[in-house]
Amino acid sequence: MQVMNILCVSHTPDLKGSAVSLCELMKGLDPALFKPVAAFSKDGTLVSVLEDSGISTHVVGRRGFLRLDTLRGALHVIDTEKIDLVHVNSAVSFSKYFAMAARWRRLPVVWHVREDPWGKRLKSLKKWIAGLSTRIVVLTSQQEEAFRRTGKVIKIYNGVDTTRFRPDVGAEEFRKRFQIPEAAFVFGMVGSIEENKGTLNFLKAAQRMSTTGGNIFFAVVGGGLPEDVRNARRFARQDPFLASRTIFTGKLAEIPQVMCGLDVLVVASRWESFPRVLLESMACGKPAIAPAVGEIPRIMDADRTGILVCDNRVETLHEAMERCVRDKSRLQEMGRTALERVRGEFTIETHVGKVQEVYAQVLGERKRGR
Incomplete structure (x- = not known):
């Protein structure tokens, strides 16, 4: 069988969930069937990661009148x-411009939608996605419903590399690097520092833990826009308890070590589709606190793999964090159950296999002239 060349396109080369998920897919494709090629809008971390993996990688800038240079770059x-x-x-x-270029060359387009179906970004591109795509891959039931009328939609869950994310990676390196005591109990957020991710809500909930007692620390792992990062740091500095217990690590590549270094992951987002950080923490045998939004209730088994909360309000997060501190013995059991669940349902191998089925289907349709 002829190996088919697959162009995978990401606007960002940063270590963000959507881009990382696409890169994990590329690295997992069966080389006997598919050869991945990558394109980004700028140079960055993931460009180097893929080049080091032997994947041909291109940078096509967002430029030109009506982005015509971007379109020409995509065609090239x-x-x-x-x-x-x-x-x-x-x-x-x-x-959109790469999808237009593909259609110009009469090639099939698989469009992976990861955004809030009610958000401005998706609403502005919904007609383009429906018109240009051959298949639309979504992560949640809400996204599936948004594109149901197209007849092109298929839901495929994200997967995690359980050979990289595993409990025996160890917590020592992360804690030692950021001077977190070995015996400390650590809550952590991992991801972009921004309003939608609920960073300030997490810090405000952490602030209320000052009366709880115990050796509790809080880690904020990730970067963001300078203003968002400044606001989060300023809030933590203004409170003596938070100032002495909160670590801002910036962007880190060693996320398996981070997950193993936490006791509980906190997902404080207003909305998420299918957060890969949740899969990563589960694969490291860690429980999580997360809101019942997007497909999170499908990922988590409430009160068995972590604590599922109704929203990301400060009061809600604080109550869940208090529960964790009061009942630490249950957390280990939750972590073990989380590990079993992710290994049974959410591996990268399962994800890649299902995407490859989509590729084979649309390429077969093209060959038959449909």
């Missing part, structure tokens, strides 16, 4: 790499 990559299928990631305009 498609032609020089002899692409058979284009897989665009996220509801962003950069993806």
Whole structure:
């Protein structure tokens, strides 16, 4: 069977969930069937990661009148790499231009939608996605409903690399690097520092833990826009309890060590589709606190793999964090159950297999002239 060339497109090369998920997919594709090629809008961490993995990687800037240079750049990559299928990631305009280029060359387009179905970003591109795509891959039932009328939608859950994320990675390196006591109880957020992710809500809930007692620390792992990062740091500095117990690590690549270094992951987002940080913490045998939004209730088994809360309000998060401190013995059991669940249902191998089925299906349709 001829190996088919798959162009995978991401607007960001940063260590963000959507881009990391696409890169994990590329690295997991069966080389006997598919050869991945990557395109980004700028240089960055994931460009280097993929190049080091031997994957041909291109940077196509967002430039030109009406983004015509972007469109020309997309066509150049498609032609020089002899692409058979284009897989665009996220509801962003950069993806739109690659999808347009693919259609110009009469190639199938798989559009991976990860955004809030009620958000401005998805609403502005919904007609483009419906019109340009051959298949629309979604993560949640809400996203599935948003595109149901197209007849193109398929739901595929994210997966995690359980050979990289595993309990025996160890907590020592992370705690030692950031001077967190070995015996401390650590709550952590991992991801972008921004309003939607609920960083300030997490810090405000942490602030209320000052009367709880015990050796409790809080880790904020990730970066964000300078203003958002400044606001979060300023809030923590203004409170003596938080100032002495909160660590801002910035962006880190060693996320398995981070997850093993936490006692409980806190997902404080207003909305999430299918957060990969939750899968990563589960794969490291850690329980989580997370709101019942998007597909999180499908990932978590409430009170068995972690604490599922109704929303991301400060009061709600604080109550769940207090529960964790009061009943530490249950957390280990939750972590073991979380590990079993992710290994049984949410591995990268399962995810890649289902995406490859989509590729094979649309390429087969193209060959038959449908």
